[in-house]
Amino acid sequence: MGGSPPLSAEPAPSLFLELFREAVEVPGPETEAIGAACREADVMAVVGINERRPNTTGTLYNTQLFFGRDGALLHKHQKYVPTVGERIVHAPGQTGSKASVVADFGTLSGLICGENGNPRAGAVSTYSRSLASALMCFVINSVAVVGQDVIEKYGADRAIVDFLQAEKKNAGQPLWAPGVVLAGPLEEEEGIVYAEVDTEGLVKLKYGLDYAGHYNRPEIFAHHFERFLK
Numbered sequence: 001m002g003g004s005p006p007l008s009a010e011p012a013p014s015l016f017l018e019l020f021r022e023a024v025e026v027p028g029p030e031t032e033a034i035g036a037a038c039r040e041a042d043v044m045a046v047v048g049i050n051e052r053r054p055n056t057t058g059t060l061y062n063t064q065l066f067f068g069r070d071g072a073l074l075h076k077h078q079k080y081v082p083t084v085g086e087r088i089v090h091a092p093g094q095t096g097s098k099a100s101v102v103a104d105f106g107t108l109s110g111l112i113c114g115e116n117g118n119p120r121a122g123a124v125s126t127y128s129r130s131l132a133s134a135l136m137c138f139v140i141n142s143v144a145v146v147g148q149d150v151i152e153k154y155g156a157d158r159a160i161v162d163f164l165q166a167e168k169k170n171a172g173q174p175l176w177a178p179g180v181v182l183a184g185p186l187e188e189e190e191g192i193v194y195a196e197v198d199t200e201g202l203v204k205l206k207y208g209l210d211y212a213g214h215y216n217r218p219e220i221f222a223h224h225f226e227r228f229l230k
Contacts, residue, residue, distance in 0.1 A: 011156060016089055023052035023060055026076055035071030042069050044103055046110045048142070050090075051078065062090045064110050066101050074101045083114035106199050132176040135212045136205040138197050139176040145190050178205055 024030045030049075038045050044067060051063035062079040078093030079086075100109030132139040146168045155161035174184035175195050182195035209215050 011153075012088075015153065019050055019089065020052060020058070020060065023050040024063075025054045026051055026063070026065065027073065028054075031065065031073055034065070035067055035073060037071075038067045038069060039071035044069055044108060046108070046142075048112065051076075059091050060089055061093060062086060062112055063093075064099075064112055066108065066110070068101075069104075075099075077110065077112070079112040080115050133178040136178050136202050136210065137212075138182075138202070140193075141174065141176075141185075178202075 026049075034045065034047055047065045047067065049063050049065060051061040053059050062082060064077045064079075065073060066075040066077070068074050075098065076095055077099045078095045079090065080093050082090035082092065099111055100107050102108075146164055151161060151164045155164060169187065174181045175193050176182065177197065182197065184193040186193060206213065
């Protein structure tokens with residue numbers, strides 16, 4: 001029939017091709033570079049990537065990588081279930097339920113985007129003000145900055161452009177202690193938010209309510225899972 005394809009058809013495959021080309025294989029040169037940077041700076045890092053299977057031409061995962069101070073890759077967490085439109089480009093995670101590692105300062109855990117609202121996953125990692133208070137933990141919200149280049153690529157119509165412009169203002173997220181903002185947020189800019197935390201302070205808070213520990217009864221829900229174990 002000729003002519004150009006509709007906007008709903010062409011931009012998506014082209015953007016997926018770009019996403020796939022820039023996706024990261026694990027392990028690979030990108031993970032080696034991140035590990036070297038952690039080793040040089042003597043820091044731990046949790047880094048989000050689009051991961052692709054080595055030597056394949058399609059499957060992608062939404063993935064978090066945990067790096068130690070020595071540069072070692074300590075753990076890889078793939079998002080349990082892609083959210084909404086992510087299901088077109090991301091496969092369900094294959095790395096199991098673990099989403100934490102033990103660091104020299106305590107437990108370091110993380111989840112990705114929408115799965116932070118999964119109540120069953122909340123026992124291993126959380127974000128947001130309410131969950132920081134519920135589980136008595138420190139929460140770092142790390143989000144991408146929506147730049148003008150992103151708006152130009154995805155802004156197929158005025159409504160999408162307006163939505164993305166509004167999202168620019170939501171880019172920065174604070175660092176939370178239970179009920180308190182420790183630092184941030186950044187607004188419409190890239191940067192690093194720093195804060196000093198007292199891990200012993202969390203122990204005092206858990207004296208009364210420890211929903212991830214002694215103030216919970218996971219065994220009373222065990223019968224709900226019996227059919228999966230047969």
